[in-house]
Amino acid sequence: MKIVCNGQALEIAPGTRVADYLSQLGLETPSVVVECDGMILSREEYESHALQDGSVLELIRFVGGG
Amino acid sequence: MLTIAGRKFRSRLFGGTGKFSSPEVMKESLAASGCEMVTVALRRVDLNNPADDIMRVLDRDRYLFLPNTSGARDAGEAIRLARLARASGGGEWLKLEVTPDPRTLLPDPIETLKATEVLVKEGFKVLPYINADPILALRLQDAGAVAVMPLGSPIGTNQGVLTRFQIEIIIAQARVPVIVDAGLGAPSHVAEAMEMGADAVLVNTAIAVAGDPVRMARAFALAVEAGRIAYEAGLGAVRKDAAPSSPEDGLGFLR
Numbered sequence: 274m275k276i277v278c279n280g281q282a283l284e285i286a287p288g289t290r291v292a293d294y295l296s297q298l299g300l301e302t303p304s305v306v307v308e309c310d311g312m313i314l315s316r317e318e319y320e321s322h323a324l325q326d327g328s329v330l331e332l333i334r335f336v337g338g339g
Numbered sequence: 340m341l342t343i344a345g346r347k348f349r350s351r352l353f354g355g356t357g358k359f360s361s362p363e364v365m366k367e368s369l370a371a372s373g374c375e376m377v378t379v380a381l382r383r384v385d386l387n388n389p390a391d392d393i394m395r396v397l398d399r400d401r402y403l404f405l406p407n408t409s410g411a412r413d414a415g416e417a418i419r420l421a422r423l424a425r426a427s428g429g430g431e432w433l434k435l436e437v438t439p440d441p442r443t444l445l446p447d448p449i450e451t452l453k454a455t456e457v458l459v460k461e462g463f464k465v466l467p468y469i470n471a472d473p474i475l476a477l478r479l480q481d482a483g484a485v486a487v488m489p490l491g492s493p494i495g496t497n498q499g500v501l502t503r504f505q506i507e508i509i510i511a512q513a514r515v516p517v518i519v520d521a522g523l524g525a526p527s528h529v530a531e532a533m534e535m536g537a538d539a540v541l542v543n544t545a546i547a548v549a550g551d552p553v554r555m556a557r558a559f560a561l562a563v564e565a566g567r568i569a570y571e572a573g574l575g576a577v578r579k580d581a582a583p584s585s586p587e588d589g590l591g592f593l594r
Contacts, residue, residue: 278386279383279384279386280383281386298384298386298389299390300384300389302392302394303428304392304394304427304428305384305427306423306426306427308423313422313423315426331383333384333423333427334381334392334393334394334427335379335380335381335393335394335404336357336382336393337355337356337357337358337379337380337393338355338356338378338379338380338407338409338543339356339357339358339378339380339407339409339494339495339543339544
């Protein structure tokens with residue numbers, strides 16, 4: 274199935290949960306926040322939240338800024 | 340000692356974390372500056388380099404995080420960024436920036452006030468970045484902002500305190516701390532702001548892009564301290580006509 278993550282169209286396995294996807298990217302860090310289809314997910318939701326075909330995911334973190 | 344929203348700060352210099360040549364230079368510069376609060380921005384994770392993480396080098400026990408809403412062009416975008424910052428573990432402190440025009444990066448006063456009203460209700464400690472507008476500063480403190488951050492000159496320009504007249508009024512009227520932010524390009528600029536009675540200053544670009552950022556951070560720290568001591572000590576009045584420093588009497592032997 275197709276999702277869009279950080280503006281990039283990607284193909285992922287059906288049934289992939291947010292936790293699985295973050296694990297694939299090596300991003301199991303508390304400093305990354307996940308917004309799925311406009312909703313911020315809490316960390317407790319990563320295990321249960323399955324990505325859907327067409328899901329729009331934003332992975333956001335702190336960067337240097339003034 | 341400076342107190343903002345009940346939190347005490349020994350240093351009146353706040354640091355930015357952008358534009359440094361490396362995370363290590365940033366870390367060392369922040370340490371040299373003595374600052375206790377640092378701004379950070381929020382951006383998408385770079386999926387081609389997911390390991391790139393500023394949090395590797397920033398010690399949360401040492402620095403209070405002040406996430407900014409840089410990049411927001413209206414209140415809605417700023418509110419979304421604020422909520423993401425809190426969800427990222429950024430805490431309640433927020434430098435609210437709404438800059439619709441990328442050429443000037445001047446803040447939108449109406450959107451900034453709207454966003455402040457919403458975010459204060461959500462429990463954020465809002466420090467709005469504003470043009471040096473005394474009326475707006477009053478409106479924002481009435482709306483619950485815990486400090487105001489008027490600009491000295493546009494972001495990243497290093498032009499110093501071009502808004503002196505307005506900042507003097509803001510300082511005279513404010514019930515919340517006044518932090519002069521943006522455009523402070525040299526230690527003399529921050530000394531000027533502190534001599535005027537600003538409660539603190541925020542510096543990013545001038546330190547980050549210096550030839551030696553670590554030494555420059557130290558120079559800014561000294562200038563902030565010097566300016567504050569001068570303010571507390573009480574500066575002499577500015578006058579138009581000269582006044583001799585040496586006695587006028589006792590010159591009879593010359594003529």
